[in-house]
Amino acid sequence: MLVIPRGFKFSGISCGIKEKGGKDLALIYATQPCVACGMFTQNKFKAHPVLIDIERLKEGEAQVILANSGCANALSGKEGKEDALAISRQLSSLLGIKESHLLLASTGVIGKRLPVEKINKSLPLLIEKIKEEGVGDAAEAIMTTDTFPKIYFIETKIKGRGKKSIRIGGIAKGAGMISPQLATMLCFLFTDACIDREALGESLKTAVEGSFNRILVDGDMSTNDTVIALASGLARNPRIKTDSDNFPLFAESLTEVARELAKMIAKDGEGATKLIEIRVKGAWDAKDAHRAARSIARSPLVKTAIYGGDPNWGRILCALGQVKVKFKPHRVILKIQGIKVFENLEPVIKDRKELINKLQEKKVLLEINLQHGHHRTVFWTCDLTEEYVKINAHYHT
């Protein structure tokens, strides 16, 4: 049973944007205006829905998110903006809510126009279908090359008066164009916590930093990456502010939800067969830890070796050595699947067969200890397979 935060309803239908069919239009509906925050792609070419949301979120309130897959509405010219606004107007009038309370998100092929008429015609059905349990349909409707919908919900008891429980959850999509610079996919987070805008914004930053900024599929940053958080307040807890006792707890819980969704995205990278977790410790500072982990996560040679179940550990150290990270080569220790493979500048594998066997597992753990400081990080990526190439060589046509 999913513990849907109070005050949220969802629906997802097929309206014909995706040529191959399948759900492609999602509605996330709050029963009343929510405190709202967003984080968006840092790509200079931003999709129209991203530009519209950035503008609308300045007020810090929103009630509805309309998201589509199959068309990114990015680099689609001035008409692309008109398309988005025409849909927004129609939805706003059907729901009777302010346009500024309505957010948009699109994902799919870049440079294509949205089929406005198809979408607008489908809005009444989409609205009719909203319900709490519609979250699965909504998660499915934002999928592109994802192989499974990404949904995660938790319930947490908070401290103080009445020991209220708050609920936090989210849905996300990922698969390709995944690189950890701010928000890097679509993710919608919901909570019924009563929280002010600043505290929600700060929590979202922490959550994104600890989740989506630590995953990478192919290192490409999309034009459409969007993370939006809505808080309905219906848990009726004492309002959480940045100086509240419950603020760290809330931020942690939001991070947990975001991290689980992020790991699902990494695991479901285009063509992926394995989830790779990279733990770096002993780094001089947080940036060094991040840079080291990211360079390994991005290396096609590391990713293909892990796909092949090949204990080619030299590629991991090579990827580490190629970025500007402070460390002394002779102090570096590398473990793969818990087995020490390199220390004191010497290969130290005792049982190569055991290592090869452990590399067959669906989750591969790489641990790097730089022994140069006290900072650490965790990063997630996936292997690189022929299937990734197949998917992306022919995605457009």
Add this chain to the structure above:
Amino acid sequence: MLVIPRGFKFSGISCGIKEKGGKDLALIYATQPCVACGMFTQNKFKAHPVLIDIERLKEGEAQVILANSGCANALSGKEGKEDALAISRQLSSLLGIKESHLLLASTGVIGKRLPVEKINKSLPLLIEKIKEEGVGDAAEAIMTTDTFPKIYFIETKIKGRGKKSIRIGGIAKGAGMISPQLATMLCFLFTDACIDREALGESLKTAVEGSFNRILVDGDMSTNDTVIALASGLARNPRIKTDSDNFPLFAESLTEVARELAKMIAKDGEGATKLIEIRVKGAWDAKDAHRAARSIARSPLVKTAIYGGDPNWGRILCALGQVKVKFKPHRVILKIQGIKVFENLEPVIKDRKELINKLQEKKVLLEINLQHGHHRTVFWTCDLTEEYVKINAHYHT
């Protein structure tokens, strides 16, 4: 007919380093000590031959290069250094030249020990076989996953007294772990020009900047990348110094040779079917031009789209927009194969079929005009195919 620079002989044989057989040991032999310069990987984990060469080149003279494929002699522990020195001692005594005049280079799997005995036993045959026409054998013996040997030689008339001709040439290997940070593969350049060390060093910097620093296969920087230039002086031209009239001409010629070899490396990237040339102009400064070109060259989504002959131009702009480069999105113009596809933030493709047809060609040209300054660059890469994944998932085992 190759115009081999006067004073150079070569050989290449199979000595059993490569498990699958094939030539794997190359000797480059100058009949007398040469002015010598080198540029090496910036990876913190440097292979033993790289560390040895850096030390030996401090004197600025060298006469012989011994190179092997099949084993990188990198991250191979203290024994790896001993292995390299044992081979060096043996070769030095056989040839009767100073050890400090002998350079080493290795390429292949990281973390493996060199078969010292096999190599030392093969040295007499390797020496016996040296001849001018041996350059093809030497180029073949440094190949790993390369599909063709990379050789390029030119002859140039220089200005002044007697209008002497000088010859410049080189051999190179590439294929995987190719990323443009300094020298990123093995390349040996030879000239019979009479040139002093400073002028040779400056020319080499220019040449590497305009060639190997502008190619990228997978973005991984090897532990073994090496570019060495040897100048025999046997052209008997007036010695070229950095303030000579002939200095720019020499640097340009060396750059030409390096660039042609670099393009061969990009074209022959692991699994590649197409050479991609990326021209960026209108950049604010040289760094911006480089960053923009490199981001596009590195993007797996761009590389797979081109492999698939898919005019998915949005991915090119997306790769451009994700790096820190100064430009205004509305001023960017993108051409593919000479056809304008994007301008004024609008897609402007008139004939999609023509574009698709032109993308079938073996060479694909991407032109980006940022219209934000006066700097430009050219960059080369290759497409990303299933074959790249196949090669690298199972290279080790």
